[in-house]
Amino acid sequence: MSQAPFDGNVTAGDLADIFAFDATTAITTCATCRHTHPIATLRAYLQAPGMVLRCASCDAVQIRFVRSPARAWVDLRGIAMLEIPPSTEG
Amino acid sequence: MSIVSRGFRGRRQPGAGLIPPGQYIVDGFPVLSAGPTPFTPLEEWDFTIVDETGAVAARWTWDEFRELPAEAPTVDIHCVTKWSKLGTRWEGVSVDTLLDGIETSAEFVIAFADGDYTTNLPLADMRDGQAWVVYGFDGEELEPEHGGPARLLVPHLYFWKSAKWVRGLRLSDDDEPGFWESLGYHNYADPWREQRYWGD
Amino acid sequence: MLWLVATVAETIAETARTTTLRLDVPVWPGHRAGQHVDVRLTAEDGYQAQRSYSIASPPGADRLELTVVRIDDGDVSPYLTTVAEVGDQFEVRGPVGGWFVWDGDDTTPVLLVGGGSGVVPLMAMMRHHTRTGSTAAMQLVYSARTLDDVIYRDELTTLADGGHRAVTLTLTREASPQWTGHCGRVDTDLLDEVGWPPPVRPRCYVCGPTPFVEAVSLALVGLGHEAARVKTERFGPTGA
Numbered sequence: 001m002s003q004a005p006f007d008g009n010v011t012a013g014d015l016a017d018i019f020a021f022d023a024t025t026a027i028t029t030c031a032t033c034r035h036t037h038p039i040a041t042l043r044a045y046l047q048a049p050g051m052v053l054r055c056a057s058c059d060a061v062q063i064r065f066v067r068s069p070a071r072a073w074v075d076l077r078g079i080a081m082l083e084i085p086p087s088t089e090g
Numbered sequence: 091m092s093i094v095s096r097g098f099r100g101r102r103q104p105g106a107g108l109i110p111p112g113q114y115i116v117d118g119f120p121v122l123s124a125g126p127t128p129f130t131p132l133e134e135w136d137f138t139i140v141d142e143t144g145a146v147a148a149r150w151t152w153d154e155f156r157e158l159p160a161e162a163p164t165v166d167i168h169c170v171t172k173w174s175k176l177g178t179r180w181e182g183v184s185v186d187t188l189l190d191g192i193e194t195s196a197e198f199v200i201a202f203a204d205g206d207y208t209t210n211l212p213l214a215d216m217r218d219g220q221a222w223v224v225y226g227f228d229g230e231e232l233e234p235e236h237g238g239p240a241r242l243l244v245p246h247l248y249f250w251k252s253a254k255w256v257r258g259l260r261l262s263d264d265d266e267p268g269f270w271e272s273l274g275y276h277n278y279a280d281p282w283r284e285q286r287y288w289g290d
Numbered sequence: 291m292l293w294l295v296a297t298v299a300e301t302i303a304e305t306a307r308t309t310t311l312r313l314d315v316p317v318w319p320g321h322r323a324g325q326h327v328d329v330r331l332t333a334e335d336g337y338q339a340q341r342s343y344s345i346a347s348p349p350g351a352d353r354l355e356l357t358v359v360r361i362d363d364g365d366v367s368p369y370l371t372t373v374a375e376v377g378d379q380f381e382v383r384g385p386v387g388g389w390f391v392w393d394g395d396d397t398t399p400v401l402l403v404g405g406g407s408g409v410v411p412l413m414a415m416m417r418h419h420t421r422t423g424s425t426a427a428m429q430l431v432y433s434a435r436t437l438d439d440v441i442y443r444d445e446l447t448t449l450a451d452g453g454h455r456a457v458t459l460t461l462t463r464e465a466s467p468q469w470t471g472h473c474g475r476v477d478t479d480l481l482d483e484v485g486w487p488p489p490v491r492p493r494c495y496v497c498g499p500t501p502f503v504e505a506v507s508l509a510l511v512g513l514g515h516e517a518a519r520v521k522t523e524r525f526g527p528t529g530a
Contacts, residue, residue, distance in 0.1 A: 004524075007524045010524075013327075066270070066275065071274070073274035095332060098369050114337065
């Protein structure tokens with residue numbers, strides 16, 4: 001059982017600053033174990049200097065995100081591929 | 091500029107001592123983590139020092155580590171997420187003790203921990219009574235969520251440098267930014283100069 | 291995504307520890323049932339704290355409603371539940387979260403399972419179901435400690451009209467002999483009893499404290515429900 005208190009759902013607000021689409025329904029292919037998961041189901045660690053989203057299968061880091069007052073940094077190297085969902089608007 | 095919410099203070103207490111700029115004293119001991127709490131059984135735990143040639147310069151099992159001369163530093167700690175705790179009491183081994191007898195010309199250290207976490211520091215910041223590997227907090231064994239069985243303690247820098255679940259130090263001629271240092275966090279991290287992010 | 295200013299228009303004490311805030315948010319773009327907002331509070335000295343809260347109001351309601359459970363040593367919930375009063379302001383960002391949503395587009399049966407504060411987004415779904423006159427069969431299974439901890443108790447009784455919506459309450463710590471309903475945790479037996487068999491392929495939504503969500507989703511998959519049709523939202527170790 002994962003120890004992550006949260007899942008990707010709670011990161012939706014922060015991810016909206018990075019992606020131009022609804023990220024929580026996007027599906028990642030893990031660069032480490034190749035399993036696919038909607039971002040909403042990734043294990044989210046927020047009580048950290050930055051936000052970390054880990055694979056729901058193997059716990060490898062998929063997304064790291066740090067925000068300073070002036071800038072933000074994102075590392076997506078833990079994702080081999082991202083499947084972007086169709087827009088729900090219009 | 092965000093609007094101010096009338097009457098909001100958060101969990102903070104008024105500062106009871108001198109704390110670095112931008113920090114607040116908090117009750118309790120917040121747990122911050124980038125991943126699940128690692129678990130290494132003590133029979134398998136070891137602490138290694140790897141020198142700049144890649145050779146293992148020293149290694150201790152848990153039992154051997156606990157037999158090393160120990161100290162009980164009381165220090166103030168400062169997290170980059172703005173909370174500070176004053177007068178925290180720890181028990182562990184000074185890094186000076188661990189480096190004793192090791193010949194090195196390395197300038198940098200990469201501390202490595204379970205869970206693939208790393209953090210980097212100048213070797214000079216780990217000598218002369220500035221750093222410990224601790225296994226006790228507040229008179230008790232260090233709990234896993236706070237980094238037990240053992241964590242690094244380097245109180246003069248922001249607390250993400252005090253790597254939880256530490257398993258060793260790798261001495262290096264080159265600086266190698268660690269987990270947070272490679273993603274926007276300040277490479278040196280002096281709380282008194284408020285060095286939180288790159289460019290600060 | 292921009293932070294919007296929310297002004298408290300009304301506060302409602304739902305239970306001893308839970309408050310609903312009805313907010314006026316000019317330029318609120320509308321939302322889907324199940325989505326949430328991020329709330330940000332700023333103190334006079336610039337200190338900030340931020341947390342996420344599920345939207346309790348259904349799409350189309352006059353005001354944005356958040357239902358907040360007070361965590362005693364929390365940073366944000368004590369303010370929202372005990373300090374904030376009508377006229378006070380804070381910032382919200384959203385609506386966000388496109389995964390854990392129910393739009394009511396079809397009549398596929400819906401199983402909602404909530405633990406503690408996890409009932410909040412599920413209530414938005416129940417309210418949306420009511421407003422739109424949906425004919426999808428909707429069953430809510432709601433686990434709380436005692437009867438006094440049940441949020442929206444009266445409204446749930448009204449909404450469970452015996453037609454398309456049903457509510458099953460289970461209490462884990464109620465000691466009163468007057469309680470004749472279910473006792474104990476939401477387990478496989480209860481889900482089997484009040485849910486639908488897997489061939490029906492209901493949409494399942496599970497929300498609450500992380501251990502609750504993990505146990506319930508495991509139970510649903512164990513009963514034979516497809517994992518892809520069980521959507522979850524973890525609220526953290528304590529559920530709020």
